[in-house]
Amino acid sequence: MKTPIRVAVTGAAGQIGYALLFRIASGAMFGPDQPVILQLIEAPVEKALKALEGVAMELDDCAFPLLKGIVQTSDPAVGFKDANWCLLVGAKPRGPGMERADLLKDNGKIFIGQGQIIDAVAAADARVAVVGNPANTNCMIAASQAKRLPPERFTAMVRLDQNRAQSQLAQKAGVDLTAVKDIFIYGNHSPTMFPAFAHANINGQPAAKVINDDAWLQGPFCETVGKRGAAIIAARGASSAASAANALVDHVRSLVTPGAVHSVAVKSNGHYGFDANVWAGMPVRTTTPGSYEILTHYDLSDAFSQQKLAATNKELVEERAFVADMIK
Numbered sequence: 001m002k003t004p005i006r007v008a009v010t011g012a013a014g015q016i017g018y019a020l021l022f023r024i025a026s027g028a029m030f031g032p033d034q035p036v037i038l039q040l041i042e043a044p045v046e047k048a049l050k051a052l053e054g055v056a057m058e059l060d061d062c063a064f065p066l067l068k069g070i071v072q073t074s075d076p077a078v079g080f081k082d083a084n085w086c087l088l089v090g091a092k093p094r095g096p097g098m099e100r101a102d103l104l105k106d107n108g109k110i111f112i113g114q115g116q117i118i119d120a121v122a123a124a125d126a127r128v129a130v131v132g133n134p135a136n137t138n139c140m141i142a143a144s145q146a147k148r149l150p151p152e153r154f155t156a157m158v159r160l161d162q163n164r165a166q167s168q169l170a171q172k173a174g175v176d177l178t179a180v181k182d183i184f185i186y187g188n189h190s191p192t193m194f195p196a197f198a199h200a201n202i203n204g205q206p207a208a209k210v211i212n213d214d215a216w217l218q219g220p221f222c223e224t225v226g227k228r229g230a231a232i233i234a235a236r237g238a239s240s241a242a243s244a245a246n247a248l249v250d251h252v253r254s255l256v257t258p259g260a261v262h263s264v265a266v267k268s269n270g271h272y273g274f275d276a277n278v279w280a281g282m283p284v285r286t287t288t289p290g291s292y293e294i295l296t297h298y299d300l301s302d303a304f305s306q307q308k309l310a311a312t313n314k315e316l317v318e319e320r321a322f323v324a325d326m327i328k
């Protein structure tokens, strides 16, 4: 039996948490032979902590053989202690009349604190995946607090957007989902994101050739993927939860699977024309479990791709400017 890994999850009693924890405990994230200890962190709010108790009871009631322990806490120093993976899902939602800049600042404060504590108490091999919005900028803030953990350990999730894009292309082409390859998300997890169809392929052929409808690719396709979250809120009356949790399972599973090629928001280091210090979605290949290399060979030199990359980079740079005082 392998040694259990410690997985810290913030916002554990929230919507995504409810769809996520059971899949981690079942082995979907780290594999069917990897035991886990769940370290569940909630805001210090009575209602949330009570709900967390209920979630922990349900986890017990699943009798998952791989689940070797559950910690419930509102103290991040307890929750992140010795954690190998820190999944930062909890964040404040955007309230009525709230400006994006306010959301950036309010959530930024959470990620300053969590970045510092993770750096101080998490395991030496700790990896961080940020879901709470605005995910790219929150991730950048958390990473900037760390002295011990290098920036490449901090990633933000754009996998839901990749999964959405893959599904849309398959439906449009009338092919099985698995026929669609090399569709990656560049930039921000926001409507400015760019699902780069230029280098996607379907059954080994360029996607643009198979679909043969540039107006659809440049218009409705990009728009549907970029605004899918809002469409789900409009239909369901609540934001994406099961699909977001599923995407986080995919994000981490791919990051622990050498050879996997997938979209992750990482410190751009200037690749694809992004500002070097923002966290931007781009394709990576997992090298060893938890580590990756950025794939820089995809050709996005066409005018449409360049314009989309510039727009999403501009937004990331603006977000960075809003929180400049929070970055170390």
Ligand code: NAX
Binding pocket: 010, 011, 012, 013, 014, 015, 016, 017, 041, 042, 043, 045, 048, 089, 090, 091, 092, 093, 110, 130, 131, 132, 133, 134, 135, 157, 158, 159, 160, 161, 189, 229, 239, 240, 241, 244
């Ligand atoms: P919920 O509001 O259902 O749950 C959030 C939970 O976080 C709450 O239980 C709250 O008490 C907790 N929380 C707040 N501050 C905390 C803190 N400082 N420490 C620990 N817990 C804290 O939201 P949910 O639908 O689960 O969404 C969570 C986050 O994911 C939101 O920021 C949301 O915008 C973001 N999303 C990101 C996506 C992505 O692709 N990157 C897609 C889905 C989702 O919209």
